[in-house]
Amino acid sequence: MEIIKRLKAIKPSGTNFEYCINCYDGCQHGCLYCYGRKMRWKDYEAWINAIPRLKIVDLLQDDIKHMTNELKPEIKDIFVCSICDAYQPLELECEITRNVIQILRGNNLPFTVLTKNRNVLRDIDLFAGYNKCRVGFTIITLDDNFRGILEPNASPIAERCEALQILKANGVSTYCSVEPIMCCEESNPIQIVEALREYVNLFEFGKLTPYPKMGIPVVYNEEWYARMFRDLIPYCKQERINYCFASHSKKFLESLELEFTPYPLVSDIPSPEKFQF
16 A cells, blocks of 8 residues: 555564564674574674664654554554564663554554563553554573573573463463574474463464574574474374464475465454364
């Protein structure tokens, strides 16, 4: 739609998510596999010295003014944030994400938050009681030593698991991104699902997209991914796990003649008890 082209804060995401808002340029978590750094063509040190996008709140308010009642229902999901972490430590000082979510909620717009930091619990008052949001954590391993290598400045795994329990207990729709899965025993998606299934409404899976000079201590192996997905899909169906796949894994799954299940947008997802295979 033409009006979408004029929006300044809300942009097409180019991923499973329909639209996105990015509150920071860079991310203090310093994850070795981060695609955002590659998209921005920044070296590691520049990337982890994140810069707050101080004008994003004003730009979002301007976007809202341009929205009509006809446009709002067309927006099914807004990803906060797509190429940085909305709750990296800088957020506790800047509160840009909190202000963005207040505006989205105040205008009845749907959104998804995905983070690696328990700081998200600060804003549980904005998520609880709002049925147009989903809040989740990326968890690609249960081994915190391995996590420390890949995601050096993110919250420990135990803190993320506890935060998911707290969110679920407060009636928030929860989400776990098991992506990118690594080609090693420390990154076993079935083990992660078994550990988290009681308090996660939706799991998303995806393979690694290898970039040059990532520094990841794991060898990329497509045969490993083929075996893993052939085990994972039947398991999820048998156990009635609500799951989907990251969009960048679609071609790979189709090459294996495996069904690609897309991410269900927040406004379209049925309640977990209605999910059917």
